[in-house]
Amino acid sequence: MGDKIIFHIDVNSAFLSWEAADRLQHGDTLDLRDVPSVVGGDESKRHGIVLAKSIPAKKFNIKTGESLFSARMKCSELIIVPPNYNLYMRCSSALHQMLMEYSPYIQPFSVDEYFLDCTGMENHFGSPLEAAHKIKNRIKKELGFTVNIGISTNKLLAKMASEFEKPDKVHTLFKHEIPQKMWPLPVEELFMVGRATVSKLHAKNIFTIGDLANTDPEFLKCWLKSHGLLIWQYANGIDNSDIKTSAYGLKGIGNSTTTAFDVQDKKTANMLLLSLCETAAMRLRNANKCCRVVCVSLKDFKFNSYSHQKKLDLPTDCTNKIYQKACELFDEIWDGEPLRHMGVHLSELCESDFYQVSMFEHELQKYKALDRAIDEIRLKYGSSAIVRSCFLHSGLRPLMGCISDNASYPLMSSIL
Amino acid sequence: MKPIEMIAWFTKDGIPTPIKYKLSFDDDTVDIIKIDKIIWRSEEKIAGNRMLIFCCQSVINSTEKIYEIKYELNTCKWFIYKI
Numbered sequence: 001m002g003d004k005i006i007f008h009i010d011v012n013s014a015f016l017s018w019e020a021a022d023r024l025q026h027g028d029t030l031d032l033r034d035v036p037s038v039v040g041g042d043e044s045k046r047h048g049i050v051l052a053k054s055i056p057a058k059k060f061n062i063k064t065g066e067s068l069f070s071a072r073m074k075c076s077e078l079i080i081v082p083p084n085y086n087l088y089m090r091c092s093s094a095l096h097q098m099l100m101e102y103s104p105y106i107q108p109f110s111v112d113e114y115f116l117d118c119t120g121m122e123n124h125f126g127s128p129l130e131a132a133h134k135i136k137n138r139i140k141k142e143l144g145f146t147v148n149i150g151i152s153t154n155k156l157l158a159k160m161a162s163e164f165e166k167p168d169k170v171h172t173l174f175k176h177e178i179p180q181k182m183w184p185l186p187v188e189e190l191f192m193v194g195r196a197t198v199s200k201l202h203a204k205n206i207f208t209i210g211d212l213a214n215t216d217p218e219f220l221k222c223w224l225k226s227h228g229l230l231i232w233q234y235a236n237g238i239d240n241s242d243i244k245t246s247a248y249g250l251k252g253i254g255n256s257t258t259t260a261f262d263v264q265d266k267k268t269a270n271m272l273l274l275s276l277c278e279t280a281a282m283r284l285r286n287a288n289k290c291c292r293v294v295c296v297s298l299k300d301f302k303f304n305s306y307s308h309q310k311k312l313d314l315p316t317d318c319t320n321k322i323y324q325k326a327c328e329l330f331d332e333i334w335d336g337e338p339l340r341h342m343g344v345h346l347s348e349l350c351e352s353d354f355y356q357v358s359m360f361e362h363e364l365q366k367y368k369a370l371d372r373a374i375d376e377i378r379l380k381y382g383s384s385a386i387v388r389s390c391f392l393h394s395g396l397r398p399l400m401g402c403i404s405d406n407a408s409y410p411l412m413s414s415i416l
Numbered sequence: 417m418k419p420i421e422m423i424a425w426f427t428k429d430g431i432p433t434p435i436k437y438k439l440s441f442d443d444d445t446v447d448i449i450k451i452d453k454i455i456w457r458s459e460e461k462i463a464g465n466r467m468l469i470f471c472c473q474s475v476i477n478s479t480e481k482i483y484e485i486k487y488e489l490n491t492c493k494w495f496i497y498k499i
Contacts, residue, residue: 018463021462021463022462022463022465024462025460025462025465025467026417026495027417027418027495027497087463090463090464090465091463091464092464093464094461094463094464095464142460142461142462143462143463143464144462144463145463
């Protein structure tokens with residue numbers, strides 16, 4: 001069997017392009033992509049960071065993730081637009097639908113990235129390069145935004161290829177092109193090489209992907225363990241992962257929020273935990289899972305982060321049980337410093353239809369019935385139809401988290 | 417592009433045809449405009465948002481004009497565009 005042909009389709013400055021296309025369709029005369037502009041969160045709620053930037057904004061050295069305040073310092077004329085996650089979901093699914101016309105083997109990698117297996121499609125759409133240009137131009141014409149397409153024989157190389165030159169370009173990165181096209185790049189450009197790894201590699205005089213590729217893999221394995229071997233394989237263009245057409249097995253459910261004010265007292269903190277637990281537990285039940293581990297993470301006003309987790313005696317999907325555990329964990333780690341960010345994470349999931357029961361938990365059935373009733377009411381009449389009375393007049397949202405109404409919003413993954 | 421109040425008829429198959437609409441001018445006057453002819457129709461899905469586009473011919477302020485109107489399926493709103 002010959003080599004596969006894998007496409008990686010990546011939307012150029014996705015959030016911004018989508019906003020721009022939507023505005024143009026609604027009669028706006030200004031194309032946000034042609035002026036310095038960013039998509040940014042709400043500063044009054046302390047979500048004020050750059051989520052996406054236009055190419056002219058990039059020329060002012062504005063970076064994704066920096067605060068809107070510092071972005072404005074770099075460019076006083078900067079246009080800031082709020083995020084709209086429903087729009088992003090709509091654009092992403094329109095793109096998905098169009099790509100389905102080219103191959104049934106398609107993997108959504110994040111909201112703006114797709115892998116497409118185009119092996120053996122030459123008779124239908126021409127050579128891979130021709131096909132990629134066709135797809136790219138059709139997306140631009142029909143959906144109104146531009147994409148980069150990377151072509152190679154595996155997912156890793158296709159993804160690296162789509163990162164080359166932007167926007168609206170098709171690049172190839174086949175095995176024989178690795179030394180010319182990929183090895184001269186700085187090592188931090190490689191997938192899975194993050195901030196922490198980069199400083200370690202620099203200390204050992206590894207500055208380019210080529211340096212890494214030509215390092216002894218045994219040495220890397222001893223030094224950086226399995227991750228060392230993984231990035232060595234990536235640097236040499238080795239990746240055997242398949243296109244995963246179905247969703248990943250769920251490994252954990254997390255929910256966190258940056259608060260609009262510093263949390264100083266235990267009562268407010270507990271309420272925030274409760275509202276995070278409500279949403280997380282609802283998602284857990286919706287996925288028909290129970291969790292065995294509850295983790296609470298905090299970030300204080302000085303941006304120090306810490307977390308604490310505990311195993312439950314029995315797996316549960318009950319809001320009250322999870323909340324109770326979260327409060328215990330919170331009490332154990334919190335020293336009273338003002339908090340700006342709180343999170344709850346549930347992991348070690350198991351099926352909810354078959355699990356160990358306990359002789360000592362008499363209330364369990366009652367709680368289960370209560371949770372089911374609440375879930376059904378919220379599903380039928382909206383999530384605000386029934387809320388806990390402690391949130392009345394508190395100014396806090398009874399159900400926190402979830403970036404859009406649509407819980408299936410796909411986020412970035414580190415697994416190819 | 418501005419929203420307009422529209423009267424349209426829909427076939428049994430769900431295909432809409434705009435008939436007449438209310439157009440307000442900058443000086444707050446309002447005119448009822450009859451669509452004399454639909455020259456062509458098409459569909460777009462920019463940013464995944466489906467809109468039907470009609471190129472229409474009408475008499476506006478006693479001059480015959482050709483322009484475009486759009487129907488946004490998602491919100492059921494009509495817009496006047498490219499006049």
